[in-house]
Amino acid sequence: MIFHRYAFTALLLSAHRAQHNASADPLVTARCNGKVIKNQDILAQRRLKPGSKSSKHTYDATVGNGAIITSTSGKSNKTPSTEDQGIGITTIKSKASKSTKTSSKAPKAGTLAPSSSPSGVPATQPSVAPTEDGIIPNDELLLPKCLRRNYVPPTPKPSPRPFATLPPVKLDTAEPTTGEGSVPPTDENVTFRRGDLSKNIRRLGIRVARGMSVRVVATANERINFANGDMSSLPFHGAPDGAAVFAWEDGGHVYVSNSDRQNKRGGVYAMYFDKQGDVVDYKMLLSDTTRNSSGGKTPFNTWLSCEEYAQGQCWQVDPEGRRNPEMTVLGGEGGNYEAVACDDRNPLQPIFYVTEDFKFGALRKFTPVEGLASWDTLNGPGTTEYLVFLDDKTFTWSLCDDVARTSQSIYFPNVEGIDFKDGVLYFVSKKKLMLYALDLDNNTYTTSPTNGGLLGSGEFKNSPDQLIRNEGDFLYFTEDGGKTPGVYAVDSSGQRFAIFEAYGKQYFGDETTGLAFSPDGTKMYACFQDCGCKRSGEGDCGCMLEFWRNDGRSFDGATMNLKYHLSE
Numbered sequence: 389m390i391f392h393r394y395a396f397t398a399l400l401l402s403a404h405r406a407q408h409n410a411s412a413d414p415l416v417t418a419r420c421n422g423k424v425i426k427n428q429d430i431l432a433q434r435r436l437k438p439g440s441k442s443s444k445h446t447y448d449a450t451v452g453n454g455a456i457i458t459s460t461s462g463k464s465n466k467t468p469s470t471e472d473q474g475i476g477i478t479t480i481k482s483k484a485s486k487s488t489k490t491s492s493k494a495p496k497a498g499t500l501a502p503s504s505s506p507s508g509v510p511a512t513q514p515s516v517a518p519t520e521d522g523i524i525p526n527d528e529l530l531l532p533k534c535l536r537r538n539y540v541p542p543t544p545k546p547s548p549r550p551f552a553t554l555p556p557v558k559l560d561t562a563e564p565t566t567g568e569g570s571v572p573p574t575d576e577n578v579t580f581r582r583g584d585l586s587k588n589i590r591r592l593g594i595r596v597a598r599g600m601s602v603r604v605v606a607t608a609n610e611r612i613n614f615a616n617g618d619m620s621s622l623p624f625h626g627a628p629d630g631a632a633v634f635a636w637e638d639g640g641h642v643y644v645s646n647s648d649r650q651n652k653r654g655g656v657y658a659m660y661f662d663k664q665g666d667v668v669d670y671k672m673l674l675s676d677t678t679r680n681s682s683g684g685k686t687p688f689n690t691w692l693s694c695e696e697y698a699q700g701q702c703w704q705v706d707p708e709g710r711r712n713p714e715m716t717v718l719g720g721e722g723g724n725y726e727a728v729a730c731d732d733r734n735p736l737q738p739i740f741y742v743t744e745d746f747k748f749g750a751l752r753k754f755t756p757v758e759g760l761a762s763w764d765t766l767n768g769p770g771t772t773e774y775l776v777f778l779d780d781k782t783f784t785w786s787l788c789d790d791v792a793r794t795s796q797s798i799y800f801p802n803v804e805g806i807d808f809k810d811g812v813l814y815f816v817s818k819k820k821l822m823l824y825a826l827d828l829d830n831n832t833y834t835t836s837p838t839n840g841g842l843l844g845s846g847e848f849k850n851s852p853d854q855l856i857r858n859e860g861d862f863l864y865f866t867e868d869g870g871k872t873p874g875v876y877a878v879d880s881s882g883q884r885f886a887i888f889e890a891y892g893k894q895y896f897g898d899e900t901t902g903l904a905f906s907p908d909g910t911k912m913y914a915c916f917q918d919c920g921c922k923r924s925g926e927g928d929c930g931c932m933l934e935f936w937r938n939d940g941r942s943f944d945g946a947t948m949n950l951k952y953h954l955s956e
Contacts, residue, residue, distance in 0.1 A: 577939055578599075578939050578941070578945075578946050578947065578948055579598070579599035579937070579938050579939045579948065580597065580598065580599035580600060580937045580938070580939055580941065580945075580947055580948065581597060581598040581599055581844075581947050581948040582597050582844075582877060582885040582886075582887060582947050583597065583842065583843050583844025583845065583846070583885035583886055584597055584598040584844050584845060585597060585598075585844070585845045585846050585886055585888070585889060586598050586845070587599075587600065589602055592604070592892070592933075593890060593891055593892020593893075593894060593895065594888055594889065594890045594891065594892070594895075595846075595888065595889050595891060596887070596888040596935065597885075597886070597887055597888065598948070599937060599938050599939060599948070600887075600888070600935055600936070600937055600938065601935070601936055601938055602888070602933055602934065602935045602936075603933070603934050604931060604932070604933055605659075605667065605913070605932045605933065605934050606624035606659070606670075606931065606932040607624060607919070607930075607931045607932075608623070608624050608625065608626045608627075608628070608919065608921070608927065608928050608929050608930040608931060609623045609624070609626060609927050609928040610623055610624060611623050611624075612624055612659070612667055612670050613667065614666075614667055614668055614669070615662065615664075615666035615667060615668055616668070620669075620670040622657075622670060622671065622672060623927075624657075624670070624930070624932065625645070625647040625649075625655070625657045625672075625927075625930070626647060626649055626925070626926055626927035626928060626929050626930055627647055627648040627649045627654075627917055627918075627924075627925050627926075627929050627930055628645050628646070628647065628648070628901055628902045628915040628917060628930040628932060629645070629646040629647065629648040629680060629681050629682060629901045629902065629915075629917065630645075630646045630680075630681060630682025630683050630693070630694075630727065630854060630901065630902065631643060631644060631645040631646065631901070631902040631903065631904045631913065631915070632644050632683070632684070632685045632691055632904050633904040633905060633906055633907065633913070634685070634689055634691075634707040635689075635907045636660060636661070636707075636708070638662070638663055639662075639663030640660065640661050640662045640663050640668070641660075641661050641906055641907050642658050642659070642660050642661070642707045642708065643658065643659040643660075643661065643904060643913055644656060644657070644658050644673070644691045644705065644707050645657050645658070645659070645902055645915070645932075646680035646681060646682065646683060646693050647680055648679050648680060648681055648696070648901075648917065648925065649678075649679070649925055649926075649927070650678060650679060650925060651678060652676045652677065652678055653678075653927075654677045654678050654679055654680040654695070655672055655673070655674045655675045655676070655677055655680060656672070656673045656674035656677075656680060656691065656693045656703070656705050656713070657670065657671070657672050657673065658670070658671055658672075658673050658707055658708075658709065659932075661906075665906070665911060665934075671709060673691075673705050673706070673707070673709050673713065674693060674703055674705050674713045677693070677695055677703065678695050678697050678700070679695055679696045679697045679700065680693045680694070680695055680696075680703075681694055681695070681696035681725070681726050681727075681745070682694060682726050682727040682728075682804075682805065682854055683702070683727060683728055684727055684728030684729055684730065684806070685730070686704075686730060686738070686740075686766070687730060687732040687735065687738050687761055688761055688762050688763060688765070689707070690704050690705060690706060690707070690763060691704075691705045691706075691707055692704055692705075692716065692718070692728045692740075692766075693705055693713075694719075694725035694726055694727065694728065694742070695719075695725060696724050696725060696726060696745055697724060698722065698723070698724065699722040699723075700719065700722055700723055700724060700725045701715050701716075701718075701719035701722060701725070702715070702716050702718040702719045702725055702728065702742060703715055703716065704716050704763065704766055704767075711763065714767065716766035716767065717754070717766060717767065717768070717770065718740060718742050718752070718754055718766060719742075720752070720772065723744050723746065723749065723750075724744050724745050724746040724749060725742055725743070725744055725745075726742075726743040726744060726745040726803065726804050726805070726806075727742070727743050727804065727805050727806045727854065727855070728740055728741065728742050728743075728806065729741045729806040729807050729808040729813065729814075729815075730808060731808050731811075731813070731828065732761075733811070734758075735761060736758050736759060736760065736761060737755065737756060737757075737758040737759075737761070738756070738761050738765070739753060739754070739755050739756075740753070740754045740756075740766070741753050741754075741806055741808070741813060741815075742754070742806075743803040743804065743805070743806050743815055744796075744803060745802050745803060745804055745818075746801075746802065747796075747797050747801040747802055747819070748793045748794075748796065748797045748801075749793065749796055749801075749802070749803060750774045750775070750789045750792040750793045750796060751774065751775040751792070751796060751800075751803055751806075751815070752772055752773070752774050752775075752789075752792075753772070753773045753774070753775070753785055754770050754771070754772050755770050755771045755773075756768060756769070756770035757769050757770055771787075772787075773785035773786060773787055774786050774787075774788070774789045774791075774792030774793075775792055775795070775796070776791055776792050776795045777795050777798075777799040777800070777833075781832055781833065782831055782832055782833070783826060783831055783832075783833055784831060800815070800817040800820060800822070800824060801817055801819040801820065802817060802818050802819045803815050803816070803817055803818075804816050804817070804818050804851070804852060804853050804854065804855075804868075805852065805853055805854040805855030805856075805865070805866075806855060807855040807856070807857055807863060809857060811827065811828055811829050812825050812826065812827060812828065813825075813826040813828055814826075814855060814863060815855070816838060816852040816853075816855060816865070817852075818851035818852060818853065818868060819851075821837055821838050821839045821851065821852065822835050822836070822837055822838060823835065823836050823837075823838050823852065823878075836882060838852040838865065841884060842876070842884050842885060842886055843883055843884060843885055844885060844886065845886060846872075846874065846876070846885075846886025846889050847872055847886075847889070848865070848867060848874070848876050848884065848886070849870055849872075850867050850868060850869040850870035850873070851867065851868040851869050852865050852866075852867065852868075853865070853866040853867060853868045853899060853900070853901070854866040854901065854903055856903045856904060856905070858905045858909045858912075858942065858943055858944045859905070859909045859942060859944055860909075860942070860944035861879050861880050861944055862877040862878065862879055862943070862944050863877070863878050864876065864877050864878075864887070864903055865877075865878070866899065866900040866901055866903050866914070867899065867900055868899035868900075869897060869899065870896075870897070871891070871895070871896050871897075872889045872890060872891055872895075873889070873890050873895055873898050873899055873900045873916070874886055874887070874888050874889030874890060874900060875887045875888055875900055875903060875912075875914055877943075887912070887935075887943075888914075888935065890916065892920075894919070894920030895916060895918075895919075895920070897918075898916050898917060898918045898919070899916070899917050899918075900914055900915070900916060900917075901914070901915045901916070901917045902914055902915035902932060905943065908942065909942030909943055909944055909945075910936060910937065910940060910941065910942055910943070911934055911935070911936050912934070912935040912936070912943055913932065913933070913934055913935075914932075914933055914935070915930055915931060915932045915933070916930065916931055916933075917929065917930055918930065919931035
């Protein structure tokens with residue numbers, strides 16, 4: 389059977405619109421020329437090339453409310469009657485049953501250093517993704533407007549307060565900053581002022597917020613100094629990227645960090661701090677992987693490390709190194725994976741969301757079988773769905789990744805960081821320079837631009853990257869590119885502040901990565917991925933910094949009682 393992929397994708401997109409008007413249930417089956425295509429076959433469709441010598445193909449799709457819709461593609465001079473949808477839709481019959489896609493693929497074992505098995509060498513971008521000019525001219529009228537070559541896709545209208553669903557969190561007796569103009573009085577010992585980059589650290593070429601200090605913890609390709617005077621046996625890893633902090637024994641903590649190096653030279657490393665905040669150990673947790681970009685924490689205190697290349701996977705890693713790392717089911721057939729967030733409101737069934745940094749990527753949602761959540765949760769069966777925007781306000785989840793890839797390419801290409809809190813899923817598109825806030829309970833979303841509009845000094849003009857939360861009201865961003873890569877914070881009202889920025893020439897075109905906070909919120913860790921190296925991505929690229937407030941408070945805590953001015 390020769391399969392026309394684009395007409396099928398258009399049909400699925402229309403099916404989701406029809407489904408949205410009648411039911412919240414997902415798409416479950418589809419047909420091509422009368423042959424039923426099951427859910428488990430949907431991935432196989434991506435490997436079939438568009439175009440056909442046959443004059444006519446008929447596609448049916450069954451939506452969650454039981455309706456079957458039909459579309460015919462091929463050489464025809466007849467304009468479809470439904471211009472807005474681009475295809476004719478006919479309800480044929482209803483069905484009461486529905487099915488779900490279940491994954492039970494056994495994961496492959498990972499390796500501890502040194503080893504040789506986790507992942508293959510990088511491949512070119514997957515051939516299954518549509519090309520910029522891959523639509524058959526004679527079939528263009530059968531496609532929705534959003535898939536036609538001369539169509540300019542709509543940009544979602546920014547919403548001024550993407551965090552309005554989150555109530556402010558008070559972490560101190562003094563009130564946090566509330567915006568432009570005068571702010572409520574604070575305790576006299578508060579010396580920190582987010583958004584005021586008046587402290588110049590010339591030896592490092594960075595500016596930090598007033599009342600804040602910094603030290604260099606590690607430099608790539610150099611051994612790390614321990615508190616007892618010894619040095620690490622391994623040098624600090626090159627191209628540091630996504631990171632997280634986990635509580636450790638006797639009041640200490642572990643900083644887990646990815647290495648974004650190519651050709652099986654990536655991996656995951658861990659730096660161990662005692663309760664005084666001094667480094668006491670450093671080791672490798674995962675080796676022989678490729679371009680470990682970012683990832684995320686699980687509710688059962690493991691680290692998920694995502695590979696960002698065409699055949700990338702998501703690996704589960706024990707921060708203490710007591711268990712061998714394993715490949716999870718999250719990565720499916722492979723992809724350019726970036727970051728993971730978890731909705732853990734139901735402790736027996738945490739739901740995982742994975743972003744893909746690719747124009748035609750698909751943001752996926754994995755719901756495991758309900759039970760005691762543990763390491764094995766990400767090795768077992770569950771349902772994988774994909775995010776589809778229906779318009780500039782509403783979204784749904786699909787069992788078909790093709791329609792999701794079309795949606796991402798239009799509305800939120802190249803998704804980077806992701807975060808979850810209080811029923812809202814946040815993520816950013818580095819191409820759109822946009823922050824998205826999805827209300828998971830109501831299937832609605834809002835957007836706001838990430839560039840510009842800071843209160844105080846600093847600028848945030850380039851691509852948003854990682855999203856990290858400390859312990860309260862603020863969502864923190866890292867930045868990729870430009871001459872002043874830095875770290876920025878957004879509160880629940882949508883007001884934005886700079887925490888630090890680089891200005892030295894060695895940082896031009898660099899990116900801030902590895903953002904994480906100590907368990908008590910008083911220490912902030914961040915990296916520059918290049919840090920002045922000659923060739924990006926090599927073993928001598930990168931450095932790790934530690935920041936703290938001079939008043940000893942959490943970074944989400946109270947700030948000084950001063951006035952702010954909106955920076956352009």
